[in-house]
């Protein structure tokens with residue numbers, strides 16, 4: 001089944017269960033300053049869950065474009081390393097706003113997976129929140145899953161990889177316990193079931209998260225019950241497509257294979273298995289859709305996340321030997337794969353390509369020099385495994401290498417970056433920018449603090465990304 005057919009069969013199944021089919025919302029959340037990008041299907045319904053927004057339906061289904069490249073859910077550092085993570089992906093979801101709850105939500109998920117998608121039952125296993133006996137009993141007594149296929153998991157705070165059966169959109173907002181469905185891709189692949197030390201291998205892959213929305217978490221950590229218990233689910237389209245197409249990695253599905261071939265062509269390489277091609281194929285999707293939704297490369301906020309991802313893609317092309325511009329050419333291939341489902345992409349593809357090209361030309365000027373400096377710094381390390389913070393800072397400040405890009409190169413060389421040293425250099429820079437902007441204000445009487453506000457924006461993001469990157473290592 002092709003990805004596009006799968007998307008349609010999901011929406012049709014839930015439509016037959018009285019769900020309203022709702023369009024995917026923009027990657028830029030409507031009115032939510034707490035969130036960088038739409039990272040799940042529920043984002044556009046946040047206020048409906050909270051009871052402050054009303055719709056003329058109580059059941060909905062969507063295929064939502066999502067980006068996880070910043071904030072609470074950030075998979076940028078996973079791309080190219082795991083079989084299942086993208087910066088951009090499509091999340092299939094069904095929602096109940098105070099309508100059905102645990103029993104129907106579980107029954108629908110199981111019916112879709114085993115009867116519509118026809119996944120073999122014996123390859124599926126599930127997790128439930130540690131003390132959610134109700135969900136456990138539904139799976140065991142009503143669905144008939146044997147007890148050993150139902151794993152109880154707590155909320156593993158602080159562990160990046162460990163399964164977590166308490167879902168939250170961000171640090172605040174609607175949240176609740178969940179039950180997740182996993183697929184066993186087979187003993188020939190490394191990895192263990194959820195809750196085991198090897199759970200992050202590529203063997204057992206999480207496909208569907210069914211969240212029982214019950215609380216609203218506020219900034220001080222308090223959890224207030226929602227007006228009505230609700231349901232929010234999310235299933236990665238690419239992950240279930242992989243299973244249905246008999247492959248074991250998202251990057252092997254039809255859509256990605258075509259993007260990888262186009263990337264190989266544009267970069268000028270024959271080795272289709274290269275990790276860098278997976279990164280490039282992933283990044284063209286997130287970058288293009290961000291631009292479609294109105295983000296432009298810049299030095300702050302969302303624009304800076306976009307710039308970082310573009311530069312990362314360019315660096316990977318460069319690593320494969322492509323010294324000229326190439327990234328913008330992939331918009332055409334992306335349009336061929338996704339333009340039908342996303343007419344806004346088709347409509348804006350020229351604009352997308354030209355923004356990418358401009359960014360490529362700009363970065364090309366410093367990429368070579370920066371890479372040379374980084375390679376020299378690496379060759380001078382001797383026995384040390386840590387790239388000094390000053391080097392990371394200089395690359396960032398002078399050559400436009402965001403710290404996570406330097407970290408990407410470091411990781412390939414089994415090195416780390418000195419995060420604290422980099423932060424200290426950034427702090428000095430911030431102090432200089434502050435005094436510089438005060439100075440210009442004193443001299444001219446004209447208040448121009450652009451450089452300072454921009455600066456704070458992206459350094460905060462930067463700091464967060466570095467921390468996450470280090471945790472992955």
Ligand code: ATP
Pocket residue numbers: 068075084085086087088089091206207208209234235236237238239
């Ligand atoms: P994982 O543990 O694999 O990182 P998750 O628990 O972070 O996934 P959820 O927040 O539960 O994911 O999102 C719901 C579903 O969306 C997942 O079950 C998965 O199918 C899909 N999904 C999540 N993150 C990604 C991603 N980065 N790329 C592709 N699909 C994803």
Ligand code: MG
Pocket residue numbers: none
């Ligand atoms: Mg995740």
Ligand code: MG
Pocket residue numbers: 163164206
């Ligand atoms: Mg998970």
Ligand code: MG
Pocket residue numbers: 180206209
């Ligand atoms: Mg999950």
